[in-house]
Amino acid sequence: MRISTAQFYESSAANYQKNFSNVVKSSEEASSLVRVNTAADDPVGASRLLQLGQQASMLDQYEANATTIKGTLGTTEAVMSSIGNVLQRARELAVGAGNAGYTDADRQANASELGQIEEQLLSLMNSKDENGKYIFAGSKGDTVPFTRNNDGTYSYNGDQVTLDLAIGDTMSMATNSTGWDVFQQAINTSRSEVTQTAPVVDDGRVTLSNGQVSSNVTYNAKFRSGEPYTVDFVSGTQLKITDSLGNDVTAEASQGGAFDPASKAGQAVSFRGVELTLNINLSAGDTAATVLPGHTFTLAAKPDTFSATGSPGNPSTAQITASNITNPVNYHASFPSGSAVLKFTSATAFELYAAPLTASSKPVSTGTMAGSVATASGVSFTVSGTPAANDQFSIAVNTHETQNILDTVNQLKTALNTPTNGNPIAIQKLQASLASGVANLASGTDQLSSALSSVGGRGAALDTQSDTNQSLKLANAQTQSSIRDSDPAEVMTRLTLQQTMLQASQLAFSKIAQLGLFNKV
Known part of the structure; x- marks a missing residue:
């Protein structure tokens, strides 16, 4: 087979360049590893x-x-x-x-x-x-x-x-x-309250504390379902407790509602997860059986209260000065839990929203003021001054189940x-x-x-x-x-081999180049 001089030079140059490129690459790898x-x-x-x-x-x-x-x-x-x-x-x-x-x-x-x-x-x-x-x-x-x-x-x-x-x-x-x-x-242990209803003028002979919640489970499961309770002193040594339906539940009280009128220290009365303290204060000449009957108290959880704060950007200077629940059914059915926003759309019209108020919020209640009172979802808010459109008030609800320290x-x-x-x-x-x-x-x-x-x-x-x-x-x-x-030993071995191949290709090129016809002329 005959090989032209051009082919020989092209082949030799390509082989040399390949070997040279391999040596350069391996040298760089040996340097950087x-x-x-x-x-x-x-x-x-x-x-x-x-x-x-x-x-x-x-x-x-x-x-x-x-x-x-x-x-x-x-x-x-x-x-x-x-x-x-x-x-x-x-x-x-x-x-x-x-x-x-x-x-x-x-x-x-x-x-x-x-x-x-x-x-x-x-x-x-x-x-x-x-x-x-x-x-x-x-x-x-x-x-x-x-x-x-x-x-x-x-x-x-x-x-x-x-x-x-x-x-x-x-x-x-x-x-x-x-x-x-x-x-x-933090659990509020003082979330029940006692109110004396009789006699109308407190004679001081009986004091009954608001009580402390001793068992949340019992309080939530039993106490809340029967409130408000009526506590009647029916004799000089016995009190009677009836629930909101008139059922006698005295048997669930400690000592079955019995107490010692002569005790000078406060007496503990346990009832449905609540611990109350009873004090009997008899004056000289008092007979317990005569003066204690007729004393009556109501016992219930503290009602929810509200704290209203006007937005700093309100157009008017109107403020909410008082609030109270006027319709418990509506309140429990629709008033937002935790917090709400009362927004006025005019001097008399208002809307109630669950907080936070966003562009997509929908009112849970709407209404018109009656005098200076705005009633929304069973809660009446007394407003001082004249509200303006876009007045907003943040309403915080305190259920008294927890209390800030x-x-x-x-x-x-x-x-x-x-x-x-x-x-x-x-x-x-x-x-x-x-x-x-x-x-x-x-x-x-x-x-x-x-x-x-x-x-x-x-x-x-x-x-x-x-x-x-x-x-x-x-x-x-x-x-x-x-x-x-890289592995340094492997790189150096490969570099030595490639350098040897480069030298061999150089030597082969020089030897084969001497076989040209021009050398015979």
């Missing part, structure tokens, strides 16, 4: 490296998120611990105020310190993080979570939304604890500031208020402890997940290295 620089180097390996790179980026983000959460949890834990210490001091003051040797001045001194504690609690509960966001406001980090109302009670202005960050492929964690969960959901401290302060002047009946009422305050402080502390445990649990889970992520990062780096990086 990186085997895969482009997808052409190893299509399968390059694809796997892309996946591993994406995983590495996500692991870096998880690590950043974990750092953010750890910082927030640390701040939250510190604030909660401080609040716990403050609540403990408030409880000590409340317990101490029940000392029989305390005077009104002593109790007022305790009340003064409770006032300072109240301000300290409000400040702590409105704490901010390092970014200037309110810790306990939920997702509304720029909104002050707790504010004092005109009547001295407190409102929560945040929401119930936790801000979650991913810390793993299938795991997210809340960065915050909402004020709603930490402070608003700020309200508990405020109520204790008020009770201790109320003078007794040595009056036994006033002292008995004070003792009932103290018992209620101590119980609600304990409930608030329990709720805070639960929230603190949640923070600790998240911190422990975060540490575990961070360790897992670190292990994944190490495995990811090792896998990438095994795919991308």
Whole structure:
């Protein structure tokens, strides 16, 4: 077979270029020890490296998120611990105020310190993080979570939304604890009330406390279904309890409703999950069998109350000054639970919405004012001034099933500031208020402890997940290295071989070139 000179040179040049290219590539690989620089180097390996790179980026983000959460949890834990210490001091003051040797001045001194504690609690509960966001406001980090109302009670202005960050492929964690969960959901043990109905003028011979809820299960299952109850003193040693349908349920009370009229200490009366304190105050010459019958009380859960706040952007200066339930059936059927928005569409027409009010919200109730009263879903609101179109009022509903610890401290302060002047009946009422305050402080502390445990649990889970992520990062780096990086011995061996082949191709070219016809001329 004959080979033309052109073919010979083209073939030799192509072979030389290929060998030279291999030597250059292997030299670069020997210098960098990186085997895969482009997808052409190893299509399968390059694809796997892309996946591993994406995983590495996500692991870096998880690590950043974990750092953010750890910082927030640390701040939250510190604030909660401080609040716990403050609540403990408030409880000590409340317990101490029940000392029989305390005077009104002593109790007022305790009340003064409770006032300072109240301000300290409000400040702590409105704490901010390092970014200037309110810790306990939920997702509304720029909104002050707790504010004092005109009547001295407190409102929560945040929401119930936790801000979650991913810390793993299938795991997210809340960065915050909402004020709603930490402070608003403490069980209110003082959510029943007693009202004397006879005699019309209280003679002070019988005092019956509002009572403390001792069993939520029994209270919700039995007490609520039979209220309001009537408590009649039918003799000098026996009381009778009837439910709203007139059924005699006295047998469910402790001692079957029997009491000792001669007892000087408060007597406990247990009934359907509620603990009441009964005090009999007989004067000289009184006979229990003669003066106690005819004393009658009603016993029921505290009715829901409402706190109305006008929107800062309201066109008018109208305000809601009072509110009360006037139609219980309509109220329970349609009034929004938790909170609502009352919006005026004119000076007299209004609409009631479930909060929050959005562009797609539909009113649950509409109406027209009767004089200065707007009645929506069974609740009447008294309005001072003339409303204007687009006036809006936020309505917070207090069912008394839970109570903010700020309200508990405020109520204790008020009770201790109320003078007794040595009056036994006033002292008995004070003792009932103290018992209620101590119980609600304990409930608030329990709720805070639960929230603190949640923070600790998240911190422990975060540490575990961070360790897992670190292990994944190490495995990811090792896998990438095994795919991308070269074996130095293999590269040097291959480079030596390719250099030898390059030299051989150069020598072969020079030898074959000497076989040309021109060398024979």
